[in-house]
Amino acid sequence: MISLILQGATRLLVALILLFSVYMLMRGHNLPGGGFIAGLIASAAFVLYALAWSLREAREALRVSPVKLAAIGALISLASAVPGMLKGFPPFTGLWLFIGGGAGDKGIPISTVLLFDVGIYLAVLGAVLALFFTIEED
Amino acid sequence: MDTEVHSGDQPPTGWGERIWSLVLLAFPLGVTLWLLSMIGPVREHAPIVFGISWIPSLGVELNFLIDGLSLLFGLLISGVGFFVALYAKFYLRGHPLIQRFFFYLLLFMLGMLGLVLAGNLITLFVFWEITTIASYLLIGFNHEKASARRSALQALLITAMGGLALLAGLLLLGMIVGSYNFTEVLVAKQQVQAHPLYLPIVILVLIGAFTKSAQLPFHFWLPNAMAAPTPVSAYLHSATMVKAGIYLLARMCPVLGGSDVWLLTLNIVGALTAVIAAILAMRQTDLKLALAYTTVVALGILVMFLGSEASVAIAAAITFILVHSFYKAALFMVVGIIDHQTGTRELTSLGGLGKRMPITFGIAAAAGFSMAGFPPFLGFIGKELKYEGALAIAEEPTFVAWAAVFANALMVAIAATVALRPFWGRLPEKLQSVREAPPGLWISPLVMALLGLTFGLAPSLVATTLVGPAVTATMGQEETVVLKLWHGINLPLVMSITTFALGVLAFYLQPNIRALLNRIANWLPRNSDTQWDRGLNAFKWAAGVHTRHIQHGILKQYLAAVFAVTSVLLLWGLMRSGGFDMDVDWERLTVKEWAAMALVFAGSLVAIGCRAPLTAICSLGGMGVGIALIFLFFGAPDVAITQLLVETLFLVLVAMTLHRLPHSTEVSGRRVRFVDALLAVSVGTTVCLTLLAVLQQPLISPTKEYFELASVPEAFGRNIVNVILVDFRALDTFGEVVVVLVAAVGAAALLRRKLKPRVPIAAAKEERA
Amino acid sequence: MESALVLVIGVMVAAGVYLMLAANLLCYLFGLILLSNAANLVIFVAGRLTRAVPPLIPKGQEAPVVPVANALPQAMILTAIVIGFGLLAFTLALVVACYRELDTIDSDHMRLAEPPPDSGEH
Amino acid sequence: MQLFLMNILLAISWCALTSDATLDNVVIGMVVGFLAMALSPVRKFNNSYFRRLPKVLILIGYFLKELVLSGLRATWEVLAPASNRLPCVVEVSTDFSDQNQLLLLSQLISLTPGTLVVDIDDEKKLLYVHSMFTSDAEQFRKELREGLERRIREALD
C-alpha cells in the first residue's frame, strides 16, 4: 500500500514544508503569508505524513490532539487581547513593543498582533488536521 | 350522557375543591350585590365610567362602563352565574377534574362580566375572546369523548373566526373615531355612518355577533356544544355566552344601528334563524338538544328585534333576554337533574317521572309555562311585547310577525315536550328506582323558575330598574318602558292565542312532524354540521395538496425553486429599476490573463460536461489553478496562495473519501437536464447583470486609502492584506477560525462513532441522574 | 478587463448551478465549489481590478508609492475562502456519512425526513 | 551527528528562504529546523549525505546531463510525427545495501524523462522501470548499472 519512495521523500519533505510554513508565518506581516497560509501549509505537511506513513504516526508526530491544538490556537488568539484589555483598550487592539530600536530601525517587534497570528496559525493547523484525520480514520 | 357524573357514592370533597367552589360562589355573589347597588346611580346619572390606562401606546384602556345595558347583562351573568355555580357544585361533586371545571367556569364568568362591562372596544374584545377560550375548555370538558373534542373545536373555530372579523371591525371603527373608548365611539354615529368603511365595519361586527350568537349560517355549533356538562349548557349556552353577540348588537346600536343595511340584515337573519332552528328543534328527541335548538330560536328572535328602531321592539328584546335567561337556565338544570338521576336524556326512554320527582316536575312546569308564554309568567309579558314589537318593526311587519308567531308556536310545543313529557305517562322499567334529586341540585332551578313567576306577577320590579335603562342605552336616547301583564284585547293577544293553539297542535302532532322532518332531512342534501365537516376536510385536503407540492422532499427541486426565484426576482428588479446603461470595458487582456480565464472557463465547462464526478473533481482542480492565477495577475498573491492551498487540500480531502463513495450514479434524463441548464444559464446571466450594474457605479473607497496610509505607521505591517486580517479586522479572522474549528469537530461528530466518554456510560448516566 | 471576468463569473455560476441541480450529492458539492469560487471572484471584481500591483508597501516607505490593488476585498476573500473550506469539508463529510448510513448519494432517494405520501405516513 | 548536519541543512534552507544570513537568523533557522525535524520522520534517516561531497556533485552533474539529454529526446519524441519507440517495463535488480540509495536511484530514474519507476520491491531490491526508448531490457539494465547506480554508490557509500 504505502510506497517506499513516497515514504522516503516524505522524510525530507515534511520538515521542509513545516519550515516553509514557519517562514510564511513569520514574514506574513510584511510580505505574502501569515497565519492562515502558514497554517494551511503546515497542515499539508501532516497530511502528507499521514498519507505516506500512517495516521497513527502523524498523530504521534503532532503530539497534541488536533482539536485541542485548534482550541489552544483560538484561545491564544483570544489571549492576545488581554494586554489590550489591561490597558483599557477594546478587544483585538494591537500592542507593539520594539526591542532594541535605534534611529531608522525600530528594532525587533513583539506584538499582540503577531501572537494573534500565531494563534490563527495553530487554530487553522489544528482544525484542518482534525478534518483530515477524522476523514482518514473513518 | 355525562358519564363522569357520580351520583350516589361520591368521594369526600378535597380542600382544593372546597376552596375553588367557595371562590366560585363568592365571586358572582359579590358582583351581583355590587351591581345591584349600581342600579340606582345608573338610573339617575349618566353611564358610570371607571378604569385604568392599560396600553396607552395603542389607545387601549382597561376601563369599564356601566349603563343600563351592561348592568342588565352584568346582573344576569353574575346572578344566574351564582345559581349555576351552586348547581354545578352538587352536579359534579367528586368529579376528578372538578377543580379545573370551577376554574374554567370562573374564567368564563370573568370574561363575560368583563365583556359586558368593558368601556373600550379592545378591552371588550379581550374579554370576548376569554369567553371563547373558557367555553372551549368547558365544551371539551368530557375530553376523552371524541364528540366532545369535536364540538369544542367547532365552537372554538367558529367563534374565533367571528372574533377575528369582529376585531377587524372594531379596529376600523376605532380608527375612524380616533379612539377605542365607548364614551367617544357611541356618540360618533354621524361620523361613522358617513364613512366609506361603514359597510365593511357593519359586516365584520355582524359576523362576530352572529357567530357568537349562533345565527344562521353559523348556528350549528351551539347544539353540538351540548357535549358540555349540563351546568355549562345552562350557563354558557342559554343565559350568557351566546348572548354576548346580542349584547354586542345592542351595544353597537347607537353607533352602527339605524341604517337600512343594519336593520334589514338583522331582521332577515334573525327571522330565518328563528324559523329554521324552530323546525330543527322539533326533530330532536334528546331533551338537551331540543333545548339547545330553542336557544337558537330565541337568539334569532332577539336578533330580529334588535334590527328595529322602534323602542317597543328593543324593549321586547331586552325583556325577552331576561325571560329567556330564567326559564332556559331552569330548564337546562332540570334536564341535568333528569340526566343525573336517570342516566338518560332521551325523550323516548323517559316518562312518568312526575310522581318520583315532584319538585323537579314543579320547577319544570313553571319554567315550561314561562317558555310557552303563559300568564302570569314573565314569559307571557315577553311574548306580548314581542308581538307588539314585531308589529312595530317598520319594514317587513308581516314577515317578521309570521316568523315570530311560527317560532313561538313551535316553542310552545317544545316547552311542553321538554317540561311535561318526561313527567307524564308510564314510568319505564329501568327507571323504577329513580328518586328525587338532592336539594343542592333543585334549589337553583327553583329560584330561576320562581324569579320568572315573580317578575311576571310584578313586572314593574324590572321594568324601571333594568329594562328601561337597558333600552335607553341601546337606543342611545332616553326611553321609558312599562311592562304589564294585561294589555287588554288587542292584536298581540290574538296572536298569542293563535300561537298557543298552534303550539298545542304541534305538541300533539310532534311524533308525526318529527317523522316527516326526518324524511325531509334524509332527502335534503346535507345539513350545516356535515357541511362544516366537509369544509374542514376540504381544507385539510387542500392543505395536504399544498404541502405535498411545496414540501415534496426532493432536494434538487428545492434548489431549482430557490434558483428560479432568485433569477426571476433579479430580472424583476432590473425591470423595475428601468435597467442600466451597460458600459462594458472590453479592455485588452494580456495573454496570460486570457490563459487564466480560459482555465476557469474550461474548468467550469469540463466539470459540467463530464458525466462522472471523478472527472469533475479533476477539472475543478484545474479551475482552481486558473482562479489562483487570476488572483495573482491582479495583485493578490496572498489570496492566490491561499486559494491554491485550499484547493489542494480540498482535493486531497475528496480523494481520501472517494473510495467510500459510489463511483457511478443514475443520470437524469436529457429533458430534465435541459431545464436545469436553462435555469443555470438564467441564474448565471442575472448574477452577471447584477455585478455589471454594480460596476457601473465608480467605487469611492475611503477604507482603501486609510488602510494604505495607516498600515505602516500605525499597524507596523507592510502587507496590507495581512494587517487587515490580524489587526484592522481581526474579529473576522477570529470568527472564521471558529468556523473551521466547528466544521472540523462537526465532521468528527458525523463520522466518528467510537467516541466514548472518559467515564463509563453507566457511571455517567448515574451522575446525570 | 472587469467585464471579461464578469463573464467568467457568469459561466462559473451557471455551471455551478447546473451541477447543484443534479441529484448526485457529489455533483452538488462540486457545484458548490464552483459557486463559492465564483462568489470569491465577485468580491474581487467588485473591489475593482488593478494589474499586478500587490498591496505591499516596500521597505523604507510609509505608504505605497504606486497605486496598489485594493486590499480589503482580498482580506474578505481570504476569510471567505477559509470559511468556504470549512463548510465544504463538512459537507463532504456529510455526504460520506449519508452514503454510509443511507446507502445512496442520490438526493432523489433521500426521503426519510420527508417520506413520500404513499409510504404510509400522512 | 547526521541529524545535526540535517539541522544545519535546514537552517541554511531557512536562511535561503528568508534571504537573511545574519547570525540571529541562523539561530532562528536552527531552532525552526530542529522543531521541524522533531515533528517530521527525519529521525528515521540513517545515512549521511555529505561524506562524499565531490561525488555528490558528480552525481548531480551526471544527473543534470541525463536530464537535459533525455529531456530533449523526449521532446523530440513528442513532436516527431511518427516514432520507433517501443516502450516496456523492465525489472531492474539492484544490489544496494542501503534502502535510501535505492530510493534515491528510483527518484532520479523517475526524474529523467522517458523513464519512470512504476513499482518497487524493496526486499528483492527490484525496481520496475517503464522506459519509452528501450526495447532491449538487458541494455537498459546495463546503462542504469553503469550510470546512475554506480555514481550513487560512489557518492553515498
Add this chain to the structure above:
Amino acid sequence: MLQAILDGSSAILALAITLASWLLLLALGLCFYRIARGPTLADRVVALDVLNILAVAYCALLAISSGRDVYLDAAIALALVAFLVTVAFGRFVERNIEDDAPEVAENGGIDDSEHS
C-alpha cells in the same frame, strides 16, 4: 534588466515573455484536454499534476514579467504542496482495487467514462 522589464524597454524580453505566455497557455489547454478526455482517472490526475507544475512555471513567468519577486512564494507553495493531490489520488486508485478488486481491475480500475 529589471528596469528594462519594468519600463518595457527591452523588445526581446517582451517578445520572449509574450511567446512564453502563449506557449504556456496552449500547454494549459492541452492539459485540460487530457483532463476532459481521460479515459482513466489516472490520466486525469496526471494531467492535473502537469497543470499544477505548469502553474509554478506561470508564477515564475509572472515574476519575470512583473519584476516582482512575491510571486516566487506562490511558486514555492505550489511546488511543495500540489503533489499531495497526486499522491492522494494515487492512493485512492490503489485502495479502490483493494476494496473491490475483481470488478474494478477489469475496466482499468477507474475508467469513469465507461461508468456513466
Add this chain to the structure above:
Amino acid sequence: MIQSILEWALALLIISGSFFGFTAALGLVRMRDIYLRMSTSGKGATLCCGLLLLGVALLFQDTGVTARAVAAILFLLLTVPVGAHMIARAAFRTGTPMWDGESLKPPKPPKPSRPLKPAEPGLPKDIE
C-alpha cells in the same frame, strides 16, 4: 553589452522553458498510454519550471531571490517524481493497459513484494 547578453540569455531561458512546458503538455495529449504520458510530461514540465525559475534568478540577481528560486527547483525535483511514481504505481497495479507499439495491452501482472494491505487504521489518541 553584458546587459544585452544577459537579456538574450534570459529570453532564451524563458522561451526554452516554456517550450519544454508546451511539449510536456503536448506529450500528455499525443502519447498513447498513461505511462508514456507520464514519462514525457511530468519531467518536461519540471524542466520548464526549472528554466523559468533560473530566469527569475538571473533577472533579479539577488541572493534572496536566487535562493528561493533554487529552493523552488529543489522542491519540485523532490516532489514531482514522487507524485508521478504514485500514479504510475497505481496505474500499474490496477492493470491500466500499456502501449506496446501496436495496441494497448495490459501490462505484466505486477508482483508486489508486500501484500497489499490497507493502511493501519491508526487509532487516534483521544479516542481510547
Add this chain to the structure above:
Amino acid sequence: MGWLLALPFLLPIATGLLAMAARRRPRQARAISLAGCIGLFVVVVIIFVRVLDQGTIAAQMGNWPAPFGISLVVDRLSAIMLLLAGLVGLAVAIFAQADVDLRREVLGFQGFYQLLLAGVCGSFVTGDLFNLYVWFEVMLIASFALLILGGERAQLDGGIKYVALNLVSTLFMLMAIGMVYGLTGTLNMAALHVAFAEVDQPAALHMLAVLLIVAFGIKAALFPLYFWLPASYHVPPVAVTAVFAGLLTKVGVYALIRTFTLIFPADFRFAHDLLLIAALLTMLSGVIGAASQFEFRKILAFHIISQIGFLVLGLALFSPLALAGSIFYMVHNIVAKTNLLLISGTARRMAGSFKLAEIGGLYRASPVLAAVFFIAAFSLAGFPPLSGFWAKLMLVSASLEQAAYWVAAVALITGALTLFSMSKIWSEAFWKPHPQDGVRALASLSATERVQRMLPAILLVAISLGLGLFPQPLIHFCEVAAKELLDPAAYVATVLPARDG
C-alpha cells in the same frame, strides 16, 4: 464598552472552546455550558439596561475608528434581540441538560451549542456587513453540527437538505456583500447608510436588494425559500429544534430589518413590495403547511414559517407601528415558540412520540404541562390577553392604517388557521386518551429532570403571560426601537465620528 459589547460572543466562544475540549467529560462540559449561559444572560441584561439608559451604544474593535475597523453597535433592536438570545440560550441550556442524550454530549453538543449562541449574538451585535457574514457562518456551521449530531438516518437526510439550501443562501449573501462593497467602498453599516443615499445606480440597488432578500430570506425561511426548514427541523433532539426555532430564523429576519432600515434608502418601495408579497405568502403557506401535518414538532416547524411572515410583514409595511409590531411579535414569538418546542419534547418524553396519532392523555397526566402548553399555544394563536394578541393587533392595525385591507385579512386568517393547528395538538396530545394508555405523569420523573424540563417552560410562559397582561412597557420600547430604525441618524452619529460638512 468595547469589552461589554464583545462579551456576548466572546463569552460563548470561550465557553464553547472549553466545553469542546471537555466534551468527553459530559458533567464538566454541561457545567461549563450552563455557567456560560448564565454569564451570557447577565451580560445581555447589563447591555440591555445600558441601552435603555443611554440609547444606541457602539464600540470599535481593535480601537480602529469606524468605518475602518469593525464596529459593534447595539441599538434597541439589537439589545432586545440579545436579551432574547440570552434568555432562550439559558432556557434551552437548562432543558438540554435533561433532553440531550449522553452520546450527543460526548460528540460535542455543549460546545456546538455555545458556538451557535456566539454566532447568533455576534450577528446581533455587529455593525459591519462582512462581519455579519462571518457570524452567520459561525452560526450556520454550529447549526449544521447540532442538526446532524448523533447521525441518525433521518437526521442525515434532513441535514443534507438543510445544509444544501443554507449554503446556497450563504453564497448569495457573500456575493451580495461583495457587491455592496463594490457599490459603496465600505462595509460599515452606518457608513453604508450614508453611502447608499448617494448611489445613483437604481439597477444595482434593485438587484442587490433582491440578492439580499433571497439570501436572508432563505435563512429566515420566507416563502418560497423555506423548504429546508420543514425538511430538517423535526430531526434533531428537541432542544436543538427549540433553539433553532427560537433564534436561527429570527437572525435572518433581524438581518432583513437591519438591511432594509439602515442600509437601503427608506423610500425604496421595490424592496418593501417584494417583502410584502413574500410576507403574505409566507404567512399563508406556513400555516396551511402546518394544517397538513400530524406531528407535534412538524406542526410547530411550519408555524415558524408562518410567523416569520408576520415578522417580515412589519418591515414591509414600514411604518412606526408596523415595525414596532414586528419587534413585539419577535419577542412574543421567540418566547412562545421556544417554549412550545420545549413542551413538545417533554410531551414526547411523557407520551412516547411526536406523532399525534400515537399520543394523548397529557391533560390528565400532566396538568402543569397542559397549562403551560395551553397558554403558549393560545398566545401563538394570538388570543387575548396573551402576548401574541398584542403583536397581531399592532400589525393588523398598522395594515389597516395604510388601508392595506387584504394584508390585515391575511393576517387575521392566518391567526385563525394557527388556532386550528394549536387546538389540533391540544385535542390530540392532551385531551384525547392515550391510545395505548402509555402516558406517564410528570411526577414520575426524577426531581432534577422535572426541574430541568419544567423550569424553562414555566419561566417562558410566565414571560408570555406577563407580556400579555402588561404589554405597555415592551410596546413602548418597541415604538422607540422602531423610531430608531426609521430614522437611523442617531445610529449613524453614534458609530461614525463627526464628519466634516
